[in-house]
Amino acid sequence: MGETTEITCTCGRTRLELRGHPIDSVECCCTSCREAADRMQRLDRASQTLTDHGTTPFVICRKDRVRFLSGTDGLKTFRLSPEHATKRAIATCCNTPIYLEFKGGHWLSLYGGLWPEGTMPAPTMRTMASDLPEGAVLPDDIPNAKKQSLGFFARLFAAWVAMGFRNPKTPVTGEIDV
Template sequence: MSRGDRTISAACRCGKVRLEISGAPILRGLCYCTSCQEVGRRLQALPGADEVLGRDGGTDYVLYRKDRARCVSGSEHLEEHRLKPESPTRRMNARCCNTAMFLDFTRGHWLTVYRNRVPGGLPQPTMRMMTAERPNGVDLPEDMANYRGLSGKFMLKLLLAWLAMGFRRPAIEGVP
């Protein structure tokens, strides 16, 4: 799987579920949309679950190309959480230890991995997205770009990654 780039292992807390991801991330950012907040609260409420939401209500994510990610062990422990049955967005949780693993927009070409699943050595986040939906009373610092919705920069990075993939939308290898 290696493309001469760094290959990382993103594992659940007990180690039964493990993803292998090669190459540099597309981007790292924080999302404040109501969907991420709602599912984050649900996942955090599971017995023994780890934190998904930051103190300010944001979710720290690292985006990778789907063609560079695969589940190498424990896929039978993955369960999906959708806000609505027909939603194209599913958040995958490792039920063996209630660890939120990643978000899969099934119509997209990228994999959104929860930051606490990715080992160190990552660049700092570069943007906060969907800040218009952040919790009431949360003031955000100006230490990075704060976008009320999805930014053009975000969309351009996704488009460039998709172009590099030949406009394919692969499934995540090894994930049901």
Template sequence: MKLTASQCLSASCRCGEVKFEAVGAPILSAVCYCASCQEAGRRFEELPGAPAVCDPDGGTGFILYRKDRVRCVAGAERLEEHRLTPESPTRRVLAACCNSAMFLDFTKGHWLTMYRSRFPNEARAIEMRVMTNDRRSGVELTDDVPNYAGHSGKFMWKLIAAWAAMGFRTPQVAYGKAAK
């Protein structure tokens, strides 16, 4: 699915109280198998009524967007930050109304990593699998898309190209109490 800058994708939490719009083509669509994504997914899935975060094979599907192309259009006050450790530069944000994982924000970065499952009917096809060295024991991956042990050069190039297109800016994402 190829999008133009005038096109928009919608993402929402499971109950529909929190909604996002993402404009234009994503930077990338990938599945991550890193230990941090698996741990965060496990923690989120343990919350009452939480929908699945990880795929059955332990991977977490993401769609990466430039931060300046994503906005919360409803329910920002319901978003809550979670970090694996207090000093982590990566915060994962969920909709507290239904415990749906919404996005991952590497606070020093220019991109927002949206959970692919939040785009129910509009999810872009997976382009690659990354951090596959951390996948669970016994998980065999197909070769329908490239599988990378870490972050590939293609992955990094797409992030750098998106940053250059943004004029090397790093916008901040407001949500929760900061969004009011």
């Protein structure tokens, strides 16, 4: 658990430190993640968020193991619509997606683009492949689960137990319209 990793937004202003190992590294195929990534990619100066096969890469970490070192004053969140509980945070200094946060979740899904090329933990699976448009083809290099697996939920629950059932707050200073 002594291992730390520092990741940053594209311009380096927003910096995070991660302690220990992530819960998992995945590529999400769900409609919401693909729509949000498409919208974020259209922001001025934004980098590509979707992979070449239309998935959104995430590294899932316990909230208590993520420390924001700088740039929290520029974090803004958005929801796909007012009815959506899921928030996505963007570093507005360079429009880099930082994390996805499920309401009540004890983890953060950190966007894969925060890691320098070749350093992001390799994904172990793709989730929600059933949401992909008809005819979409995914590589078979890792499992392409139609939904989230029982093992995935077990890892999330084990992390919550290890956290003493706590749910730390995230530092966000406002909202952005994406």
